[in-house]
Structure formats: structure tokens, C-alpha cells
Amino acid sequence: MSANSRLTIAAHALAWIGLYQRQGHEVATSEQIAASASTNPVVIRRLLGDLRRAGLVESRRGVGAGWSLARDLESMTLLDVYEAVEPGPLFALHRAAPDPGCVVGHGIQPAMQRIYDVIEEKLRCELARVTLKDVLQDVLAVPR
Amino acid sequence: MSANSRLTIAAHALAWIGLYQRQGHEVATSEQIAASASTNPVVIRRLLGDLRRAGLVESRRGVGAGWSLARDLESMTLLDVYEAVEPGPLFALHRAAPDPGCVVGHGIQPAMQRIYDVIEEKLRCELARVTLKDVLQDVLAVPR
DNA sequence: AGTTGTCGTAACAGTAATAGTTACATCGCT
DNA sequence: AGCGATGTAACTATTACTGTTACGACAACT
Numbered sequence: 001m002s003a004n005s006r007l008t009i010a011a012h013a014l015a016w017i018g019l020y021q022r023q024g025h026e027v028a029t030s031e032q033i034a035a036s037a038s039t040n041p042v043v044i045r046r047l048l049g050d051l052r053r054a055g056l057v058e059s060r061r062g063v064g065a066g067w068s069l070a071r072d073l074e075s076m077t078l079l080d081v082y083e084a085v086e087p088g089p090l091f092a093l094h095r096a097a098p099d100p101g102c103v104v105g106h107g108i109q110p111a112m113q114r115i116y117d118v119i120e121e122k123l124r125c126e127l128a129r130v131t132l133k134d135v136l137q138d139v140l141a142v143p144r
Numbered sequence: 145m146s147a148n149s150r151l152t153i154a155a156h157a158l159a160w161i162g163l164y165q166r167q168g169h170e171v172a173t174s175e176q177i178a179a180s181a182s183t184n185p186v187v188i189r190r191l192l193g194d195l196r197r198a199g200l201v202e203s204r205r206g207v208g209a210g211w212s213l214a215r216d217l218e219s220m221t222l223l224d225v226y227e228a229v230e231p232g233p234l235f236a237l238h239r240a241a242p243d244p245g246c247v248v249g250h251g252i253q254p255a256m257q258r259i260y261d262v263i264e265e266k267l268r269c270e271l272a273r274v275t276l277k278d279v280l281q282d283v284l285a286v287p288r
Numbered sequence: 289a290g291t292t293g294t295c296g297t298a299a300c301a302g303t304a305a306t307a308g309t310t311a312c313a314t315c316g317c318t
Numbered sequence: 319a320g321c322g323a324t325g326t327a328a329c330t331a332t333t334a335c336t337g338t339t340a341c342g343a344c345a346a347c348t
Contacts, residue, residue: 002146002305003236004335008256012238016248029294036249038240040337045295062345065294078259090234092147094156095307096182104160105180107286111279112152115222119270126263135255142251146334148306173323184308189324206316209323232305239336 006085010047011078012037015136017057018073027066047085054084073136079127090123091116150229154191155222156181159280161201162217171210191229198228217280223271234267235260 016036017028030041030048037044048067051057058070093112098105160180161172174185174192181188192211195201202214237256242249 001148001230001232001234002334003233004145005236005238006335007235008237008252011256012242012248012252015252016246019248031294036243036246038238038242038249041294042297042338043336045297049296059295060345061293061295061343063291063293063347065345067295086145088145089147090145091151092149093152094149094182098156098182099180102160102180104156104163104280104283105182106288107283108152108156108159110286111282112155114282115274115279119267122266122270123263126266130259135259136248138255138258139248139251142254144250146305150306171323175323185323186309186326187307189326190307193325203324204316205314205322205324206318207320207322208317209315211324 006047007078007082009037009039009043010051010081010085011132011135013044013048013067014051014056014069014073014076014081014132015139017067017069018132018136019140021069027060027064027068029066033067050084051081054080056080056084073132076132077128078130078132078135079124081132082124082127089116090120150191151222151226153181153183153187154195154225154229155276155279157188157192157211158195158200158213158217158220158225158276159283161211161213162276162280163284165213171204171208171212173210177211194228195225198224200224200228217276220276221272222274222276222279223268225276226268226271233260234264 013033016033020028020032030044033048034041034044048057048059052059052070055070056076057067059065059067091112093109098108100106157177160177164172164176174188177192178185178188192201192203196203196214199214200220201211203209203211235256237253242252244250
């Protein structure tokens with residue numbers, strides 16, 4: 001499906017900031033997070049920018065700048081992250097409108113859309129079950 | 145997420161063939177289906193090729209060739225189609241392996257993978273609930 | 289006031305997948 | 319033998335994500 005890693009990296013960043021703050025630090029820099037996630041700081045800044053617009057993190061500028069959580073990890077779910085970071089739908093309909101003169105062409109889009117709506121709702125339910133605190137807990141529980 | 149229309153078009157094709165056969169025809173051509181779906185015959189042939197490999201349709205060659213259902217529409221679910229047509233996972237992990245020396249970098253992949261596995265299983269359950277007969281029924285129920 | 293370190297963002301290249309198109313060999317019926 | 323459709327290769331176009339460089343904006347510190 002040409003899956004992307006945006007949800008993974010965003011969760012990684014939030015867990016990283018949460019753990020870092022738990023260790024007594026005020027803010028985390030995009031460079032630190034990027035090093036942990038093996039990616040580029042700009043990628044992190046873009047993703048965290050989306051999360052800031054969604055009210056999940058805050059950023060400070062100037063010297064000693066960086067990112068901090070806007071809410072407790074316990075109050076954030078993967079659904080919040082997903083919505084902040086993945087705009088589009090899971091499945092697409094036809095690129096070009098199907099033939100409206102054909103019975104199937106006429107009815108297929110409403111029919112499939114209804115199915116896709118149900119499926120996306122289920123997906124959201126599952127994502128909403130998992131808080132970022134759960135994620136961090138799972139991360140820390142992995143044996144080394 | 146950069147969603148694609150493969151599942152939609154494949155369902156369209158199956159519903160079209162099913163209805164066409166119900167009307168007494170033996171086989172449907174990729175050109176007929178492509179016209180209904182407003183796409184190119186080769187796109188249809190590629191998708192139906194995947195469905196043939198999955199045992200959902202059969203193809204005949206030579207004069208009077210075309211596509212027919214290998215099983216009843218009632219015995220096919222959207223999960224069968226999804227599996228035939230969408231190889232990859234819904235969400236990707238990191239492109240490059242995260243820093244194994246970092247606690248988060250070390251534990252994030254198993255943690256997220258477990259979450260993604262659960263979510264994909266739920267998705268499959270939902271897809272398995274819908275047969276292609278249901279789809280065709282819904283299509284025909286759309287008012288014109 | 290100047291220096292410094294970080295964010296915010298634009299701009300561009302690289303990669304990959306889907307989709308559309310053309311072309312043609314192959315097959316099997318008539 | 320001729321015909322009509324599949325099967326498939328090859329190429330292009332489009333799109334999205336990712337990675338990278340660059341630089342202005344900003345705020346703290348000396």
C-alpha cells in the first residue's frame with residue numbers, strides 16, 4: 001500500500017521527549033530525537049510541527065530551545081497522533097469517476113465508501129485504545 | 145497515507161463480472177470492465193491477474209476469451225481481494241534502524257510492531273465480514 | 289549589541305509505488 | 319490462416335514520503 005513511517009516516527013519522538021522530561025530535562029532538541037530515530041532533524045521538526053498544531057507538543061525558540069510535551073503522555077492516544085500526522089483516507093476510490101451509465105459504475109462509489117467509513121472508524125477505535133504512556137511502557141519493557 | 149485504489153477497482157471488476165454473468169454471459173473482457181471503471185484495460189488485466197493467482201477468477205485466451213469468476217461471489221470476501229491485491233503492511237517502521245544504544249531506539253520497533261499487528265488483524269476481520277455478494281447488492285441498491 | 293543555538297520553513301533531489309499507455313508475443317477458437 | 323483477447327514488458331507521468339541543504343527568525347546569554 002506504500003505505507004509510510006510517519007506514525008512510527010511521531011510516536012518515537014513523543015516517547016523520547018516523555019522519557020527525557022521524566023529524567024528531569026526541560027526540552028528536547030530535534031537533533032537529539034533524530035539521532036535516536038536515525039533520521040534527519042528536519043524530518044523530526046516537520047512531524048513535531050504537525051503535533052504542535054494538534055496541541056500535543058510545544059516548542060521554544062532561541063538559545064536553549066527545543067520541544068516539550070503540551071499534555072501528559074497518558075492523555076495522548078495513537079489516534080491523536082494519527083489524526084495529526086495522516087491526513088488522507090486509508091483506501092482511495094477511483095481516480096477518474098466510473099461510468100455513470102453503467103449500473104456498477106453508478107453504484108460502486110457510494111457502496112465502497114460506506115464500507116471504508118466503517119473500517120476507518122474501527123481503525124480509529126483501535127488507535128484510541130493505546131495511549132502514548134502505554135507505548136513508552138512497552139518500549140521500556142523490551143528486554144535488551 | 146498515499147492511499148491507492150486497487151481494492152476499489154478490484155471490487156469493481158468482480159462485481160461487474162458477477163453481474164454480467166448473472167445476465168447470462170460467459171466471460172467479460174478487460175476492455176468492458178475498464179470502460180465501466182474509467183481506466184485502462186491493462187490496469188484491469190494486471191489486477192485480475194493478481195486475483196487469478198489468488199483463485200478468485202479464471203481467464204480464457206483465444207477468440208471469445210475473457211474473465212469469469214472462479215467461485216461464487218458469496219464465497220469471496222473483501223479480505224480475499226485485499227490479500228490478493230495489497231502485499232505490504234498498513235504502517236511502516238523506521239526506514240533506517242533506530243539507535244540501538246538508546247532505550248527508546250532499542251524498544252520502539254517491537255512495541256510498535258505489536259500494536260500494528262493487532263490493528264491489521266482487526267482490519268482483516270472487518271474486511272472478512274463483507275462478501276462480494278454484499279458489495280454487488282449494495283451497488284444495485286444505490287438509487288439512480 | 290553581538291553571539292550563539294535552535295526552531296521554522298523553503299527548496300530541491302532521491303526513492304518508490306501507483307497508474308496510464310503503447311506495443312507485441314501468445315494463445316485458442318472459428 | 320485469421321481474428322480477438324490475454325499476458326506481459328517497457329516506458330512515462332504523477333504523487334507522496336524522505337532526506338538534505340540553506341537560511342531567516344527568534345530568544346537567551348555574555
